[in-house]
Every structure is written in C-alpha cells, then in structure tokens.
Amino acid sequence: MPPASGSQPGSLQPGAQQQTFVISDIRIDGLQRISPGVMFSLLPVSIGDTMQPGMTGPIIRAVTESGYFEEVEVAREGDVLLLTVLERPSVSEINIEGNRVLQTEDILENMASAEIVEGGIFTRATLEAIRQGIQEVYSSRGRYGTTVDIEVIEQPRNRVAIDMTVNEGEESRIKDVNLVGNTTYGEEELTELMDLGTRPWYLPFSRRDRYSREQLSGDIERVTSYYLDNGFARFNVDSTPVTITPDNEQIYITINVSEGQQYEISRVDLVGDLVNAEALLRAYTLVGPGQTYSQALITASEEYMTQILGNLGYAFATVEGVPTINDDEQTVEVIFYVEPGARTYVNRINYRGNVATADEVLRREMRQLESAPASSQQIELSKIRLERLGYFSTVEVDTVEVPGTSDQIDVEFDVEEQSFGSISFSVGSGGGGDWFVSTDLQAENFLGTGRTVAVGLNRSYFQSSARFAYVDPYFTPDGVSRGFNVFLQKQDSPFNIASFSTTSYGASLNFSYPISEVQSIGYNIGYTHTELSSGGLSVQEIESTPRLGPNDRYLIRPANNNPWEGPVMDAVTAPISSLPEQYRGLPSEPGFIDKYGTTFDNFTFTTNYVYSTLNRGQLATRGTQHQLAFEITVPGSDLQYYRATYTGEYFKPIYGDDWVFHVKTNLGFGNGYGNTDDMPFFQNFFAGGLAYNGVVRGYDENSLGPRSTDPRTISPQQAGLLKDDNGNIILTPGGSASYDGTVAYPTVPVFDSNGQPVLDADGNQQVQLAVETFNLNRRDRDSFGGNVLTTLTAEVLFPLPFVQDRGGVRSSVFLDVGNVFSSSCSASQQRLGCSNFDAGELRYSAGVGVTYLSPFGPLTFYLAAPLKKGENDRTKTFDFTIGAGF
Template sequence: MKCFGLSLFACRLPLLALWLVPLLVQAQAFRVQDIRVEGLQRVSAGTVFASLPVQIGDTLDSISIQQATRALFKSGYFADIQIAREGGVLIIQVKERPAISAISIDGNKAIKTEDLMKGLNDNGLSEGQIFKRATLQGLTQELQRQYVAQGRYGASVETTVEDLPRNQVKLNIEVDEGEVAAIKHINIVGNSAFDDEELQDLFELKSTGMLSWLNGNDKYAREKLSGDLERLESYYLDRGYLKFSIDSTQVSLSPDKESVYITVNVSEGDVFKVSEVDLAGDPVVGEDQIRLLVLMREGQTFSQVLMTTTSDYITKRLGNEGYTFAEVRGIPELNEEDNTVKVTFFIDPGKRAYVRRIEFRGNTRTADNVLRREMRQMEGASASSSRIEHSKVRLERLGFFKEVTVDTVEVPGTSDQVDVEYTVEEQPSGSIGASLGYADGSGLVLGANVTQDNWFGSGKQVGFSISNSRFQTVYSFNYTDPYFTPDGVSRGFSVFFRERDFSEFNLSTFTTDSYGASVNFGYPISDIERLGFSFGYNNISIKTGDFAVQEIIGSPRLDPRVEFAVLEEEYRDRCFDDNGAAQECDLSDVRQLVSELPESVLTETSDGFIDENGDNFNSYSFTLSWVQSTLNRGRMATRGASQRLSLEVALPGGDLEYYKLIYNAQYFQPLTRNLTLRLRTRLGWADSYGATSELPFFEHFYAGGFGSVRGFERNTLGPLSSPAIRYDQPVASVLTADESERLIPTDAAYLINTNGKIGTGTFGDDDDPFGGNVLVEAGAEILFPLPFIKDQRSLQSAFFLDAGNVFDTNCGPNQLNCFDVDLNKLSASVGIGVSWITGFGPMTFSLSKPIRENEFDETKVFDFSLGTNF
C-alpha cells in the first residue's frame, strides 16, 4: 500500500482497520443494502460516494473492502478511515485532514509574495483547501531550487504548521533568501581563434567590476548562463566553425557560498566554406525569385545566421503568396576532407491557405468597423503574411491602442483555411471633461473641453473647448471624418473664436481678437502617403498697448540712449525758460531742432506694420499638404519615419497676402533591443507678396520650449523687437531741477508727440521676442526604457540634443539678436525628457542644460506640462 506522504502510523491505519474487519463484519460476503458515512465536516458526502467503488446492491468481501479503503485514502481528504457493518448497512467512519485557514509568508523579496501564493495555489495549497504535508514539503524543496537557480545558494525555506481550532491549520513559511553569489572569474578553455576578452564580451554574465553594483551583471543565474553559451555557440557558427562544440561547463562555488567561478571548455574545429547552395522541394514561385532571397554565396565562409535569415526570407515570400504554413529548412552537408559545406534549402510550401474570418478582440471602446477598414488582408482571399502584418501596422498607427498583436489560427477540420485574430489594448486617445492643469508658458488652464481622436469609438476626430488662461481665451469646435468616403477620403471643418494676449506668452506687447472657419479634405495616394487641401476664412483685429514696439507701430523718436544732459544742452535755450519750465515750441521750430541734432542722437525709424497695413484684416487661405508616414505607432512611435510638407497661402482678394512653407520630419532607428535613435527637424520659410508690405508679425515663427528647443524659455529664441516708448508728460508740465531728475531719468528722453510737441517718454524695460520669417530646428534623441517600470507602452523617456533658432531676412535697423540665416547662431541644449500618456491627458517633463546660446537667449532648466490638450 502506498503511503501518500502520511506518517507511518497513519499509513498503517488502513491495515489495522482491515485486520479488525473480521471482528465487525462476518467473514463471508454480504450484500450492501445502505451506506452511511460518519465524521464528515467540510468534505461533502457526494465527494465520498464519488471516490468509493461500492454502490448499494453490491456484494462485498474482504478484498473489495480493502479496495474501497484504498480508494478513499487516495482522494487525499482523510487522515483515518474505519469501515464497519451493521446488518446490511456499510458504515464508513472518517477523520478528515485539517483545512488551511491562513498562509503567512515572510522574508521574501526576490520572489514576490503573490508569485509564491500562486505557486502554492497551483499545487493545491491555498486558504480553504485540505492540507497535505507531502505537497508542502515538495513545494519547499522546489522553492529552494528556484533560489539556487537565481544564484542564491545560501537561501533557506522553513515551514511550520500551526494547529487551530475546528480542525484547521495555519501555514507559516519563513524565507531567508541570502545573497546572490557574485561571479569572480569566467574562464574559457580551448579557444585559439578568438581571445578570452572577445568571447567574454558576448556574455551577459560578467565577473565583478566597478559598475556591477549598479547593473548586477555579476550575479549568477543558470538561465543567463544558458543564454550566454548559446550566444557563444552562435558566434562560432556564424564564422564558419561548424564543428564547434561546448564540451563541458563547470560552475564552482566557494565554501562561503558567496563567490562563483565559471569554466567553459570548448572545441573550435576548422573553418568551413560554402561549396554549393541548392534548392530542394517545391518552391511554388519561380526559382529565380527564390535565388534573389538567398544570402549565401559559393566560396564565402559559412554563416549560420545567413542560413537562418535566408530561410526566414523564403518563408515570408511564400507566405505572401498564401502559403501561410510553409516550412523552409537550411540543411548543411559537411565535407571534412576539404572543409567545405553544401547548403540545401528544403522548401515545403504546404497548401495555400485562405482566410475564413478576421476577428478583433480587446476593442472595448473602438467599433469593429473602425478596425476592419484598416485591413489590407480580406476575408475569403488567400492569406498573405505581408498583408496581415501591414494591417497590424495600420492599426498601430491609429494611435488608439497601446499594443496590437496578431495570430493566424488553423481552422479545425480543414487544411487550407485560417482565421486571423487581432488583439488590441485600448489606450487614452485624448482628454474629455473639465480641464484643470498647468503648462509652462500658458500658466493655469481652466475650462471645459473635449479632444478625442476616437470619438465614441467611431474613429472620428472631434474637439470642442471653452478654455481660459492668462495667455488666451478660446471657443472652438473641430470635426474630422477620416473615412468620409469608403476609400479613405477624409473631410473636416472647424470654427473658432480666440482672444490672445501675447505679452503673457513671452512675446511683444499686443493682443488679437480673431474668428474664422475652415474646411479640409484629405486624399490617400498610397498606404503611406496623403494629400491634404484646406480652405479657410479668418478675421483678426489687433490692439496695441502702451508699449507697442516700433515694428508694430512706428513714430519719430530720439535715440533712447541719449541722456537728459544732452537734450538739455540742445533745447534749453529754445524750449525751456530760465527756471527749467518747459515752454511750447512751434511745430516748425521742433522740426528745425530735430534736423539740427547730430545723427547719433536720432533714432532711424520706419513705419510699423500697422502704420502701413492697418489693424483689422479679413483673409482667405488655401493650404496644400503632403504627408508620408511609415511609423509603427500613432503615438509613442519607436521605428519608421514620417515627413510633412505644407504650403499655406493667404489668397489675393483678402486684406493680407503672404505664404508659409513648413517641413516636419522624424526618423526612428533601433540601436539595440532597448535603445532607439530618433532624429527630427522642423524648417519654415514665410514671406509676403502682392500689396502686403511684409510678413504679418502675428504670423512669425518662434522657437524655444517644449516641442522646439528645450532648455530655453518658450518662444524666446531669435529676433527681438525695438524698445517700446510711451508718452508720459505733455509740454505744459513745469519742471524744477529736482523734478527733472525725477521725471526724466537717463533711460528717458524728450519725444516728439503725436501733435508735434515736445514731451517726456518712458521706454519699455525689456526687448521682447518678435520672431522671424525663417525657422530652423533639429534634434536627436536616444529613447530608453525607464527602470523598475513594467509597462512602458504609454511612457517614453529620452536623452536629447536640441538645436534651433529663428532668423529674419529683413531685420529692422534697431532690432537686437536679429540675423539672416546663419547656422553658427543656432542655440543648443542637452538633457533628459519623459512623456507619459495618462487617462486625463499627457504629462511631459524635461531637465535641460544649454550648451550653446546667443547673447540674448533666456535659458530654463526644468520644463513641465500637465493635463493640457494634445
């Protein structure tokens, strides 16, 4: 009889019960008229009867009673079983094993408690289950083996069972994980073609070094060593060593169980060259096409990676023809006499498969038709690996999903049909509801808004907002249907009203009130390219404050750097009496005085934009755009490229005539499994034409801050405006000597006011950013995963280098920091940035350090934006 983990006494109980049976039951067989089970507490009678190989009406003898006892013990629910007879009634007296009331685990860190609990549950040890000591002992040993596999040779697991009332127990598991043994030395024996250092660089495991405390690469783990040995073998096979072998591997442990020594014994063999490349089987497509996919050539050194890559290429090619389950195997035939190898690719295409059904899973918000219209693989058509994969990429480019996976499943009972199953995981695609947030440059943002690229799962883009910040007040609505027609022609429109105060946005002092509307269409010219057309109307009114700069409104003025002493010397005799009081000067006298001043005293001025063009405009615009994208995702892309070229023209017939040409591009290149290089650029050129004298200043380009050149204040790079002037005192003012010093400091001057009379003026404190008509921006980023965060799909972090500036081909005579296009004037910064897509909008952070700046640049170390629309 098997013991099943019971104590010796418990194991012998059935034998004792069977020995007592003759005393309770007549030795002769008897017919069971009824069965009664006694002693049950938690186990149901049905469970007992299901395990008992005896039914009413059966005839029992001593052998059948023995079999029944064994069957009940085998169920694992009972610690003791006694069988007796009372007339025709079979009486079964049981004692149940205790139930597990609670499980306590303490001391574990390397393996999480929930993982340990899952392992216990999978082995039948969980709260409410019947306690089995043998199972606990086996699980304890397995747990210790897991710690040993992690290199924790000193780990120990102690278990105690605490008895509780009502036949229950509590399991206490005490874990001492110990320390991971550190690798002191890795030795490779038998290598001559490559030195130890070159081969050891292939290993993920390293001997203890200066940075081991940070990356933990000196912590031994059996799985890591297995991976390292595979890389070592592949390294040799990719260089023609077809007879390479790893003869043995020894892992030695120091007596204190804290140091590990690894020795790998290898046999290199000779280098083999390819003598012939042959095709066998049924290629299905033309052999000449298959030959184009073969990467191996006669006479070159054999490479396993080229052989497997060739097999993959041929498999994909056959998959594109509908042979989804094609198998291609590269078979090397060695000739050890001349160290050559013949490589034969055996092709088994199988049957051409057709797609029976395309199914979508996980789209809890997005409608099926939104996903189905992105499909390039059709139901009923032959299955194409490239079309199935391209459909997956199109789903990822929507930007609605964190992840998209695809599986091709054979249809049971057929050999030529498959189902294609796309599984998606939804992610936030905008922000909905009341907004409360803060963004550098805009300040506190309050309002009600909806911005959704996937409106109620329809795939349509809808946005409307009523928002207010210190910079602007906006009322807007926009709508775009990306599939206005079934073949992918899009249509959209927008209307808006906007009030902006540019003095609150690091720009020159002026405000604008504007309203307008536009309609746009998009036309696909390929799967990765679109043309866009937009027609719009815009009305804009401009208001200038007391400190409106000269480029906006110009007026005659004296050079602000001229001090009062100079002015006093020039004007005292004619415009001031002996007491220092200002007296009226005739207009002709004023002009004469100004003409007599030295040229160094006068400021060369010209009319501002409003002087020449007015302050209220109606304009009609046409925009033509071209977009190309091979990005793998609509948000948080990691590979591919995109570029956009747009031309906006303010059409003749409106009050303004100008054009803007803008080019945006980005490119992603994986560097390693975890690192990706991103390159980006943004270029802009704008100018006026026709009756408009110059590019409207409110259409200037600006640079600096998020989405531009981080490390600098928003919009502050590039040309500055000329100082602004405000008239403070009229001619009639009577100035004493003390008042002169108080009212006319060195940064003020006598000005010719709008009536042609002399008064005092005050100049603005700062030169404000004014922008320009040429924009140059570029950047490089290394995208990397943040440590200790499992789900990186809505998170992107990067080390970045940003550079850029704004230039102007028509700088004013007194503008500071204004240059024609000069790449030597680019400002640059380096830093680290993080972007995170949350349920209420994006969060972005950056820490930056300028490494190249111009004289008037305003720098900034930390930037963030929280809860604003995107």
C-alpha cells in the same frame, strides 16, 4: 472507532477472510471532514455485494490511493462491513517569512502545484520535496547558502499550520569564467558575448557577477550561436562545471568547448511544393555555395521564405533548412524543405475592444480583405494602419482556423482604445483681476466615427476666440480627406511677444490625397481678414515712434500763466520743420503699420507633403516621419508673403521596445514678395519652452530669437494762453491766465562730445526734442520672432518604473538645440543681437520630460537646464502643458 478486539489493522477478523457473506450494511468510523458520500464512492463494493476472500486488499488500496487517509482498517461485524479510517490533516494556513528574492506568490504557486494549499490535505513527504525545490531555485540564482526551515504546528480538528522561514543568505559572486578548448577566438572576445562574468572595476553597482543558471544557459546559447554562425558546424559545449568555495561566497565557472573545423556550404537546394514561386523563394535564400556556413543565415532564410509564402496566401506554410555535414571535405549541404500546405483564404475579419469606435472606422483601414487569399504582409499592414490612427493604445492580431475547414482562417483584431482627443472647461481669475473662461473640444475620433471635430470658445485677458473645425479622413472611399475650419478671434500678443493686438476672422477648406500607404499630399485654400492695432504705444518694428504731425510745434519758451512765478506771458513756439532733422528724434526706419496699414484681406494657398512610417499615431516608438508645407498668399492679397516649414522625426529602438532613440527637427523660412518686403511680423516663428514647432525647453516660452525695440515717446506741454479778439491775454481778477488748449513739444539743449553747447546759425544754443524711450518690458513680452526657425531635439526614451501602461506614458532624457533668426533685422534690433542664421547663436538645454496621455488629452512636463545663455535670454527650469504632446 478503534478496531475490534483481536482484529489486525487492515484485515478482517480472524477467519473472516475465508468466509463468504453478503454485505447487508457498510459502516465507516473516523470520518471528520470527508463526507460519507465521498467515502462510499471510493469503495469497490457496495451493500448487497458478496464479500469474497481476498477482497480486503483492493478495498484498502482503493481508499488509501485517494490520498485522504493515513490509515485504513477493514473488519466484519456479522454481515456488516466495518471500515475504520484515520484522515490526513488539512492545511489551515501557510505563513512564509524572510523571502525577498522569490515572491511569496511564486512560492505558494509552487506549493499548490504539489497540492499543498490552504484547505488542502497535508503530506510531509511532499512538503520536504517543496523545501528542496525552493533551495534549488535559490541555488540556481547564486544563493547557495539559502536554508528553508519548516515548522508544522498541529491545531484542533485535525488541522495543521505551516510556518516557513527562508534565510536567503548572500549572493555568491562570480570570481572567474574560464573557457577551455577555444583556439580560434580568444577568451575576452567570447566572454564579451556573455551576460555573466566578473564585475568591471568601473561599474561598482553592476550585477554581472551575480550567478543565475538561466543566464548561464543563455550565455552558452550565445557562444554556441557565435560559432555556428561563423562556420563551426561541429561546435559543441562539452560541459559547464560550476564550483563554489566552501564559504559559499565565490563561484568559478568553466566552459569546456570543442570547436571543430570551419565548414563551407557546398550546395543549397529547395525541395517540396514551391507553388510556382521558386525564383522568388530563391531570391530570399541568404546562403549559397562557397559561403562560410552560418546557422543564423539559414534561420533567416527560413523566416523570409515562410513570410513570402504567407504573403501568397499560405498562412500555415513551413520551411525547414536541414544541413548535411560532410566531415571529410569540411562542407555542408543545405536543403530547404518547403511545405506550403493548403492555400488559405480569409473567412471573416473580426474586431474586439472597440467600444466607442465603429467597426467601419477599423474596416476601412484593412488591406487584407475577406474572401481573399490570406497574406501575412497585408494583415500586418492592416495592423500598422490601425496603430497609426492614434485611437488605440494597443493593437493585437491573431489568425484562427475556421473549424471544419483546412483552408480558411478568421483574422481577429484586438484593440484597446485610448484618449483620442481632449475636452476641457475652465474658469478662473489671475493676478491683477485678469480672468478667463475656456471651453475646448478636440475629438480626433468624434463619437467613434473616425472624423475630427474641434469646437472652442475661449475668453481670457489676452484672447477671445471661437472656432469650429471638421475633418473627414474618408470623404471618398479611396481615402481622400476633406475638412474645413472657421474662426473668429481677438487677440493681444501672446506671452513673451511684443505688444500688439489683432482682430481676425476667416475660413479655410482643405483636401488630402493618399499617394501611397505612407505618403499623402494635401491642399488648403483659406481667407483671413485681419485688423491690426499697435495699442497706441508700439514697438518700433510694428509702428515707428514718436509720431509727429506736419503742423506740430516745439517750445522755444514755455508759457507762464501764474503771476506769482513771474510776468504772465504766452509761449514762444516754432514749427518742428524748422528744426534740423537730426534734432527732431524721428525714427530711422518705418514700422510695419507705417508701410502696410492696419487692415488686411489675404487669400492663402497651402500645399503639404507627409511621409510617415511611424508605428503609432500618438507616442510612436519606431519609424520615420517627414512633413513639408508651403504656404503663400495669392497675388491680389493685401499682404504678399510665403512660409515654408519642415518637420522630421526618427525613432529607433536601441534596447528592446522600451528604450528608444528619438530625434526631431523643425525648420522654417518665410519672406515677403511683390509689394511686401518682409513676412508679416504676426506670422513670425518663435522658439523657447514648448512653443509650437519651436521647442527648446529650459527657456521661457516664445522668448528666444530677435527682440523688439522699445517705443519712444515725447509728452506735449500746454503752449498757449487764452486771448481776446485783439490778441491780448485774458487775465482773471487775481492776475492769472488760462491755457487755450494748444500744445507744443518740449526741447532740451544740445551739447557736443566735450560738453560744450552746440550753437545754431544765429548763434543761439541748438535744441532738440525731449524724446524718451518707453520701457515695455514690464510684462516680459518683448520677443519679436523671426522668419528663420531652426530647432533640433535628440532624446532617449526610457520606461518609468512601476508604470504598466507603457503605451500611454513617455519619459525621456533630452538635449534641445535651436533658436529663431531674422534675415531683415532693423538697425536697432541688430544692436540687441538680432542676426541672420548663426550657428554660434544657437541655444542648448538638457533635461528630463514626461508625457502622459490622460483622458483629457496629453499632459507634458519637463525639467530642464539651459547649457548656453545669452544676455537677454529668459530661462524656465520647469513647465508643463495640457492638450499638446511632444
């Protein structure tokens, strides 16, 4: 409602200000969005109050300071107080276009901090401040040409829409960084400390020359720290003018410094309450008299002493090193002020986030105990032990003061569970009618108990097996673990391995004893019954061929039972023993089965040592691990052999926590002893692809190392005709005869190197058995493995872009090196390249790999190229595995 005729805005009617009256009613005109209740709450007067002269001003101020109204008028109609208001418009929508460097969410958040939001009240003055603020942010990032155009569009019902168009312009480039006042250190040495600078010619895509105010501040801090850490206690950066060319394209940065003189430390002392630990605190003081002053060493000393006090139970201790500078003598006196505070005790240890894992599983890893003095070292060690379990993707710890106390804290562990096993079921068929059914459960934290349970049933064209394994890592309260394993398995040779089959069953019992926080030693006692089969046509190293009996004969002249092909006559044969040995085709060396048979009962004893400082149980990023194992069959076993293996890993962060250098090596050696000459071939090591403990990606799985020798065969022929009791051939009415079932081996003539027939002692042409080599390589399973394993992997782990869960995904660029060798190559294997360890025979590959901790277990993929390929090597550029990570 417009103001009353003759009234002035913001005032009562003429003369009303001099009048006193009791307010009988208050009427408000002009409200649209603001409720009358809100309006009445703003007024300093109410119905029934007496209106005094001079109260108009306070009423207007109270209403306008709310920010809801553009104008307020106060008038009187009789005893009624009349207020007429004009509301500020509300913001119906905010539209932003053209921004790429700054996210829309960041701009809206900045506007919200100034109370300009959709549905809020609109003020032009605040909007202009926002425009200038956005331009300043862009300028701080080197975009001095940025403009921000804002259009306010009026809409019905006293609303406005804000359209903001950002023209970010081009980034200004740093043309030169100039340091002025530095004499001790050269400009090149100092600019190497800085992130900002001119772009190197050899890095065309470098962003080093993109200006950022925050980066410049960080560079100044680094230069300052460099001087302070080298004794220049009075060093100062006087000014850092930044100039830009008129076209906003080039930036020149000048850093004016005052170096001052280099100072030495004259005295170091500790004051305060040293809690009877002065000697220990002084041992961790890294500065001393006569040393060049270093602020970094003072800060490190503060941190060490604070940590020492924390380990002694003073969780809220503070240590501050205060330097006192003597300019006349150019020395610095450093006094460390120690404030331990009250000794702190742990009230409760609480856990959050362990939905599936029982509290007891976490609590038994604690090295910090409840009701004991709080030790930062023990709390951190407890956190590390939880991370090493492998059950959690993240583990965070915090200490919280107990309300109402000054000497008690609660320790809060916040964990995030991850996949700690694998569960799978699959059924299908392959080429040629091969089929498989596979079920497998591998639970490292079975039902949240911390125990490992593995159950597997598998049926495929090369394996049928059943197994059950169980491990209790806390069989005793002090951390002795116990486990057992039982299995039944029938297996043909795995992929790329020489043909054979085994049927085996057995069981084992194992214990592991912790000998320190990072070391353990284990023992395993096992029994295995194995039945070995060569499949009837084996490689020479498993069973030598051809196999001839003492009564076998060879053909001198074959039989003829068909009268149409000549006279019917019996075969002429002779015992093979009458052939000279060199013409019998006998194998030069016996195979494994020839020497040891096909059935074995073996009792094994295994001991292993583990040293691990890895920060995680899965996909570690820092620390070291060494695993050494020695297995031997006890005397009295059918096969006597031993195997020693070593696995070592090392992780070192090289840039933050996401870029990590990793090296891993696997070494193995085995041999026979006693009545067994060599390690059994089915215990051989293999390498290639993602083979267990023999990882050399870029080559087919298990394909590297010694090859097996193809078997040799000779096909017998029908050699005798049916005869009557008088020894005469029985003829049919048609004149033909039938074979009697006897066989003999065919022969071929022998010729010398000149192609001339070789004659026997009687002058007849010498013959030899017609032995042929049978090629088993139809399914690419001709690797034989060896008793010497050497592999090495060096890789750089890096984060994948757009992946938030860095703890569950690992990507890397890698170089793999390795091979398998044999210390007992057969003569035929040597012709195929088999040898003892030879560095020249190592294989190399390079590529990229990714491991993902899926809910069904680790998934590992790789893409690799072999860098060295032997004549018989088989390569594989891409492969993946489910259920095993690397």
